[in-house]
Amino acid sequence: MSLTDGDENGFWRRRDVFVAGVVLAVFLVAQVWLRPHSKARQREPPYINSRIPFIGHIIGMMRYGAKYFDIVNKEKRHPVFTLPMLSTRNYIVSDATLAGHIQRNNKTLSFYALIVEVTRRIIAFDKNAARISTHNMDGEHGPGGLMPAVHEMMNRLLAPGPALDAITALQMEHFTSMLNSAVPPHGDAIVANLYAWQRHVLSLCNAYAIYGPENAFAVQPELEEDFWTFEDGMLGLVVDIVPSITARTAHFARKRVLDGLIEYVRHERYKKACPLIQERVQTNLAFGMSKEMAGHAELILMFGIMGNAVPSNFWLLSHLFSRPDLLERIRSELELALDLSSPADGRKEMTVSIAAKRINIKSCPLLYSCYREALRDISLLTSARMVMKDTLIPSDATGDKGEYLLRANSIVQIAGGVIHQEPSIWGEDADEFNPERFLVKQAGNYTSTSRTALPLPPGVPSSAFRAYGGGTVICPGRHFAQTELMLFAAVLALGFDIFEADGATLKVPPKDDTRIPLSVMKPTYDPRVQIRRRQGWEAVRWEVGL
Numbered sequence: 001m002s003l004t005d006g007d008e009n010g011f012w013r014r015r016d017v018f019v020a021g022v023v024l025a026v027f028l029v030a031q032v033w034l035r036p037h038s039k040a041r042q043r044e045p046p047y048i049n050s051r052i053p054f055i056g057h058i059i060g061m062m063r064y065g066a067k068y069f070d071i072v073n074k075e076k077r078h079p080v081f082t083l084p085m086l087s088t089r090n091y092i093v094s095d096a097t098l099a100g101h102i103q104r105n106n107k108t109l110s111f112y113a114l115i116v117e118v119t120r121r122i123i124a125f126d127k128n129a130a131r132i133s134t135h136n137m138d139g140e141h142g143p144g145g146l147m148p149a150v151h152e153m154m155n156r157l158l159a160p161g162p163a164l165d166a167i168t169a170l171q172m173e174h175f176t177s178m179l180n181s182a183v184p185p186h187g188d189a190i191v192a193n194l195y196a197w198q199r200h201v202l203s204l205c206n207a208y209a210i211y212g213p214e215n216a217f218a219v220q221p222e223l224e225e226d227f228w229t230f231e232d233g234m235l236g237l238v239v240d241i242v243p244s245i246t247a248r249t250a251h252f253a254r255k256r257v258l259d260g261l262i263e264y265v266r267h268e269r270y271k272k273a274c275p276l277i278q279e280r281v282q283t284n285l286a287f288g289m290s291k292e293m294a295g296h297a298e299l300i301l302m303f304g305i306m307g308n309a310v311p312s313n314f315w316l317l318s319h320l321f322s323r324p325d326l327l328e329r330i331r332s333e334l335e336l337a338l339d340l341s342s343p344a345d346g347r348k349e350m351t352v353s354i355a356a357k358r359i360n361i362k363s364c365p366l367l368y369s370c371y372r373e374a375l376r377d378i379s380l381l382t383s384a385r386m387v388m389k390d391t392l393i394p395s396d397a398t399g400d401k402g403e404y405l406l407r408a409n410s411i412v413q414i415a416g417g418v419i420h421q422e423p424s425i426w427g428e429d430a431d432e433f434n435p436e437r438f439l440v441k442q443a444g445n446y447t448s449t450s451r452t453a454l455p456l457p458p459g460v461p462s463s464a465f466r467a468y469g470g471g472t473v474i475c476p477g478r479h480f481a482q483t484e485l486m487l488f489a490a491v492l493a494l495g496f497d498i499f500e501a502d503g504a505t506l507k508v509p510p511k512d513d514t515r516i517p518l519s520v521m522k523p524t525y526d527p528r529v530q531i532r533r534r535q536g537w538e539a540v541r542w543e544v545g546l
């Protein structure tokens, strides 16, 4: 036997021993893992084990998306339960009252510990930018971290007030000008795919109003498509395993958008943007980020601004224009609120100016209710937090049955989709779009004389409406999003009709609820529609003021 043969035999023996060792280790770990009542677990929320150790729940989530949390807990209906995955534990909260408890505890349950890492992957931060954004992210060393500074600034500049009004005014100016030229007074109907059409309109309006006249889409229009290609493949970028190979299309689309955003910062185009962006870029630079990384940082805000608002806008429009009776009621409500009547007086052209502030929860309760209901219906998102220290939570909504332990370095997720579909909270029709869900019903039914809406139906806890998350990190863009969605819908409802391309009443496409959600749900297909002037309102040139 040659020396080489001997070496080979040795190699095979060593390899066999190694493989046997790994098999034994997996077996032993699986035994411990599958033991339902091991000591360490007795104080944690009940474990739901998958048949395939370590990765079974991951496969389940990839197959069923966020619906998986419902599927896996269907029989037991635990208010909170544990899904072990790889080397960590995921605590899933499916009870609204417990959700309130989780989101109030920002001392030991950290939003930023998770989101900063996910964001780093999505926007390809370098080491220095990652270090800057992680340092003191929860204010654990006192004042002075980048994340708390940006958080404070976003909340201040997106709160109702003059800064937000200025963005809304610019956005609506752009919107009406696009609409007036896309379907001009007395012009022909246009035929388009509704999702793509409204996505294009919203993308340009938002980019203009927030990032200024020299925004990346205005300077390089092809980046708009690239941005949405990136957004569509974002999950592959979050997984972050050689994205140039495994998430190739999204990776290269992202690269082009990032290059555009770097140019935006390098050429100081942000100085022509709204105060929010000026302050944001300057803050990132002041904390020591390079100009390149300050450009990268804007990609996540662009996703924040448009990633949820665009699909939400689509669903609101689809629900309104697919129900002729509802659309008529919304139109009457708007005409009353704005003191308008059909201006069909034979004129070739006339301007109708809408005061944005007159479209609100009080004056347009039905539209407001539809907006809230559209969000409730499509939000599958989970609010995720990292457990920084061992934390005790009540084991059920009443708190009478003791406490559960959430162990440090685990992830806790509030299953928004499950809570939004819960009949005991929302009623037996929880899985349907009910336009009147947020109306206060007087004498049994909503009528034009009993016009009141509430942010939540009576008896529903505030933590049960999860579209904007909750707690200290509740979405700071919610006021902006509400105004834009209601105003877009109002102008379109007043002045336009949307039908299927063949002239039939619009059908609402099914929701795509099978993806792991990074935003609200999207439709399974993009309906081909015709958008045309509403009869009697053909001559109107639309304007929206404050």
Ligand code: HEM
Binding pocket: 111, 151, 154, 158, 304, 305, 306, 308, 309, 312, 381, 382, 383, 384, 466, 467, 468, 469, 470, 471, 472, 473, 474, 475, 476, 477, 478, 480, 481, 520
């Ligand atoms: C319908 C539209 C929108 C929806 C459904 C939505 C939803 C959300 C959700 C669920 C969160 C996470 C909160 C949590 O986990 O508790 C969030 C965070 C955030 N959203 Fe929105 N959002 C929308 C629009 C916007 C807009 C228009 C902006 C900006 C103008 C924005 C900016 C942000 C930011 C910056 C955060 C992070 C909060 C922080 O760091 O404290 N969002 N949003």
